Amino acid sequence: MGTLIEEIFSRKAGKTVHTGEILLLDVDYIMSHDNTTPLAIKAFREIGKPIKDKNRIVIHLDHAYPAPNILAAENHRKIIDFVKAQELPYLFQQGVCHQVMIEEGFITPGSIVIGADSHSNTYGAMGAFGTGLGSTEIGVAWVTGKCWFKVPETIRVELSGKTQPGVYAKDVMIHIAGLLGMDGGTYRSVEFGGEYIDQLPLHERIIFPNMSTEIGAKCGLIAADQVTLDYLENETPARGKGPFEQIRPVQPRYERVLELDVSKLGPQVACHPDVDNVKPLEEVEGLEVQEVYIGTCTNARYEDLEIVANILKGRKVNPYTRVIVTPASARIYKKAMQNGLIEILMDAGCTVTGSGCGACIGRHGGILAPGERALTTMNRNFIGRMGSPLSEIYLASPATAAYTALTGKITDPRRVLEDLKV
Amino acid sequence: MGKAWTFGENMNTDEIIPGRFNITIDPLELAKNVFCEVKPEYAQTVKPGDVIVGGQNFGCGSSREHAPIAIKGSQAKCIIAPSFARIFFRNCINIGLPILECPEAVAGITEGDEVDVDLASGAIRNLSTGKNFQARPLPDFVIKIADAGGIVNFLKNHDIEELVA
Numbered sequence: 001m002g003t004l005i006e007e008i009f010s011r012k013a014g015k016t017v018h019t020g021e022i023l024l025l026d027v028d029y030i031m032s033h034d035n036t037t038p039l040a041i042k043a044f045r046e047i048g049k050p051i052k053d054k055n056r057i058v059i060h061l062d063h064a065y066p067a068p069n070i071l072a073a074e075n076h077r078k079i080i081d082f083v084k085a086q087e088l089p090y091l092f093q094q095g096v097c098h099q100v101m102i103e104e105g106f107i108t109p110g111s112i113v114i115g116a117d118s119h120s121n122t123y124g125a126m127g128a129f130g131t132g133l134g135s136t137e138i139g140v141a142w143v144t145g146k147c148w149f150k151v152p153e154t155i156r157v158e159l160s161g162k163t164q165p166g167v168y169a170k171d172v173m174i175h176i177a178g179l180l181g182m183d184g185g186t187y188r189s190v191e192f193g194g195e196y197i198d199q200l201p202l203h204e205r206i207i208f209p210n211m212s213t214e215i216g217a218k219c220g221l222i223a224a225d226q227v228t229l230d231y232l233e234n235e236t237p238a239r240g241k242g243p244f245e246q247i248r249p250v251q252p253r254y255e256r257v258l259e260l261d262v263s264k265l266g267p268q269v270a271c272h273p274d275v276d277n278v279k280p281l282e283e284v285e286g287l288e289v290q291e292v293y294i295g296t297c298t299n300a301r302y303e304d305l306e307i308v309a310n311i312l313k314g315r316k317v318n319p320y321t322r323v324i325v326t327p328a329s330a331r332i333y334k335k336a337m338q339n340g341l342i343e344i345l346m347d348a349g350c351t352v353t354g355s356g357c358g359a360c361i362g363r364h365g366g367i368l369a370p371g372e373r374a375l376t377t378m379n380r381n382f383i384g385r386m387g388s389p390l391s392e393i394y395l396a397s398p399a400t401a402a403y404t405a406l407t408g409k410i411t412d413p414r415r416v417l418e419d420l421k422v
Numbered sequence: 423m424g425k426a427w428t429f430g431e432n433m434n435t436d437e438i439i440p441g442r443f444n445i446t447i448d449p450l451e452l453a454k455n456v457f458c459e460v461k462p463e464y465a466q467t468v469k470p471g472d473v474i475v476g477g478q479n480f481g482c483g484s485s486r487e488h489a490p491i492a493i494k495g496s497q498a499k500c501i502i503a504p505s506f507a508r509i510f511f512r513n514c515i516n517i518g519l520p521i522l523e524c525p526e527a528v529a530g531i532t533e534g535d536e537v538d539v540d541l542a543s544g545a546i547r548n549l550s551t552g553k554n555f556q557a558r559p560l561p562d563f564v565i566k567i568a569d570a571g572g573i574v575n576f577l578k579n580h581d582i583e584e585l586v587a
Binding site for chain 2: 035043362363
């Protein structure tokens with residue numbers, strides 16, 4: 001009996017647990033990437049004990065990949081040598097870690113996955129507990145197979161209605177971030193549900209747990225249902241196959257319930273310099289941008305690229321705007337290529353890059369100059385994140401990004417394309 | 423005893439140490455650029471034993487441990503804030519960087535004040551104003567990690583099960 005996080009933790013603990021308890025739990029998978037693995041290796045070596053279970057360790061090269069400089073290359077070398085020496089089975093160079101974790105079936109309902117990356121909350125979209133930790137704890141978990149957690153209070157976000165044309169899950173989540181604020185979910189589990197979530201496809205659901213990180217949450221959860229199980233059955237390798245229990249909240253006691261009817265919402269933009277500086281798109285429409293970036297663990301899935309391609313088809317992006325598209329994973333890239341989306345994007349003047357995180361963290365592949373403004377499909381708009389501390393980042397949906405790419409100014413995706421004369 | 427360095431609310435990990443500097447894990451190298459965009463004079467003039475006084479949700483954002491390591495590398499004694507972002511909180515405990523939750527002290531300390539902190543008791547004294555504050559006690563298992571000087575040191579001599587025993 002309890003909230004979704006209490007139900008998930010109770011199954012793992014083998015007893016009924018309640019908010020406030022400290023638990024030491026076995027973890028199913030331990031994720032880290034090229035930015036965070038070196039420090040985990042350092043902690044592991046200092047502890048001086050062997051790895052508990054190699055089959056639970058998953059390492060990705062995605063944050064500065066392919067290496068944009070010698071130091072990053074040395075970093076990769078160090079990680080690959082470690083993986084070889086320890087005979088670890090899972091090393092991926094196939095794109096953004098969180099997307100690859102889901103595609104590869106590592107994330108299943110009720111599982112506990114920790115990651116040395118703050119957006120490990122993403123896994124909550126599969127009805128799993130996913131949370132971000134620092135590298136040292138990842139090294140600890142390699143050795144112990146365990147991690148401590150305090151059972152958090154839960155904020156329930158109850159979403160009803162259907163979005164209007166031109167309005168997407170990203171707009172809804174940006175709006176929620178504005179309502180709750182960037183510390184509104186700190187230490188909390190944020191449980192997303194209601195009739196709006198129930199009818200959403202997985203690629204849109206993912207946005208909510210993914211961005212729960214931006215409001216400080218320990219995890220963002222969506223109860224697994226048939227949509228989740230169908231994805232696992234049809235899209236993932238053997239490790240992602242069930243049967244899985246559909247864990248749901250049972251007579252939950254929430255700290256707070258936020259109810260929202262999404263049908264009244266228009267497109268939203270999270271404006272420089274904070275994710276909770278949220279405005280209806282109308283208020284910033286016309287603001288000039290020098291770069292449009294469509295990528296990241298938030299919004300670069302196949303369906304996102306499809307939305308963008310449908311808008312850009314047969315048109316040209318603004319010649320003075322850099323438009324960069326980074327498919328979230330190699331698998332997405334390949335499917336987009338096979339189905340002609342990449343050709344449409346390239347014909348429109350987009351630069352399509354290999355999958356990875358580089359632009360979002362200001363490493364490479366889309367760095368901003370002083371005074372520049374970018375509209376992106378990212379989840380985070382901290383000062384200087386994409387490059388110069390004198391640049392600005394605005395967050396929006398892929399549709400808003402595509403319209404903005406055509407005009408070079410923040411543009412409402414509800415506009416009629418012909419009227420824009422593009 | 424050290425000088426207080428004050429910072430605003432929601433100080434994020436990119437502001438503590440921008441991503442472009444995270445190509446090293448050397449604490450002293452990272453410390454050269456800590457707070458470089460929000461308070462460039464910090465890295466130049468911070469002295470061992472100085473105290474960081476932050477706003478609420480201190481350390482929000484990335485899971486990057488480079489942020490607390492950079493602060494530890496700068497030889498600041500501890501961070502006092504009304505609240506910490508959760509990954510940053512865990513990271514500080516795990517690497518042995520003392521953190522104290524005390525909204526009253528944050529309200530009662532201004533930049534440059536001389537501050538004395540007793541980490542064991544959580545007593546905070548503002549020597550410049552004569553005011554005393556008491557930080558909230560940390561949970562038992564957190565104290566176990568802190569007392570060992572971080573989780574790595576704890577595990578050298580203990581099993582992880584002893585954390586919650």
